[in-house]
Amino acid sequence: NAGVTQTPKFQVLKTGQSMTLQCAQDMNHNSMYWYRQDPGMGLRLIYYSASEGTTDKGEVPNGYNVSRLNKREFSLRLESAAPSQTSVYFCASAVTGGGGGYTFGSGTRLTVV
Amino acid sequence: GENVEQHPSTLSVQEGDSAVIKCTYSDSASNYFPWYKQELGKRPQLIIDIRSNVGEKKDQRIAVTLNKTAKHFSLHITETQPEDSAVYFCAASSERQLTFGSGTQLTVLP
Numbered sequence: 001n002a003g004v005t006q007t008p009k010f011q012v013l014k015t016g017q018s019m020t021l022q023c024a025q026d027m028n029h030n031s032m033y034w035y036r037q038d039p040g041m042g043l044r045l046i047y048y049s050a051s052e053g054t055t056d057k058g059e060v061p062n063g064y065n066v067s068r069l070n071k072r073e074f075s076l077r078l079e080s081a082a083p084s085q086t087s088v089y090f091c092a093s094a095v096t097g098g099g100g101g102y103t104f105g106s107g108t109r110l111t112v113v
Numbered sequence: 114g115e116n117v118e119q120h121p122s123t124l125s126v127q128e129g130d131s132a133v134i135k136c137t138y139s140d141s142a143s144n145y146f147p148w149y150k151q152e153l154g155k156r157p158q159l160i161i162d163i164r165s166n167v168g169e170k171k172d173q174r175i176a177v178t179l180n181k182t183a184k185h186f187s188l189h190i191t192e193t194q195p196e197d198s199a200v201y202f203c204a205a206s207s208e209r210q211l212t213f214g215s216g217t218q219l220t221v222l223p
């Protein structure tokens with residue numbers, strides 16, 4: 001039982017490059033989330049998908065786009081990477097929106113130079 | 114939206130002592146309050162949670178208390194051990210998403 005799987009684990013980008021972070025869950029969860037984690041700032045929500053077919057902005061959506069490809073998969077795209085997007089990115093899933101515990105992926109450490 | 118404040122940002126205790134981490138939230142509609150533990154380089158993992166219809170919940174050495182009137186909740190760890198050293202995050206949610214506190218780095222000194 002893999003839970004939440006994120007790829008890649010590490011990535012270095014040059015400013016202006018694009019990339020997509022992939023996330024898949026096998027727990028039949030309805031809701032999926034993308035967070036970024038920066039030192040001293042906790043986990044900040046970028047985008048979320050409360051259910052298949054819907055996506056909503058979180059606290060820090062600028063510079064990102066998302067796609068809920070199906071119930072299992074939720075991808076995060078950086079169209080033109082900036083050094084301010086250097087961070088650790090976590091995908092998470094939950095049965096429903098706010099009423100239950102989240103299961104996190106192992107994270108992607110992204111560096112933009 | 115919801116705003117969650119967490120204190121202290123760092124906490125050092127001697128092995129065997131207790132540790133307390135406190136959080137406040139702003140949205141009175143929030144009804145679910147989980148706590149996560151994150152070891153260095155690892156993902157956050159749920160350690161305990163409480164819902165708004167309960168005032169206290171215990172699981173072995175950890176407990177969480179909730180005061181809805183004051184809009185604050187706390188994590189209590191008793192008989193701390195070196196393996197308790199980690200970053201702890203509180204969170205609060207209403208319907209659609211969790212909002213996290215900024216984290217507490219707990220260090221248990223041998």
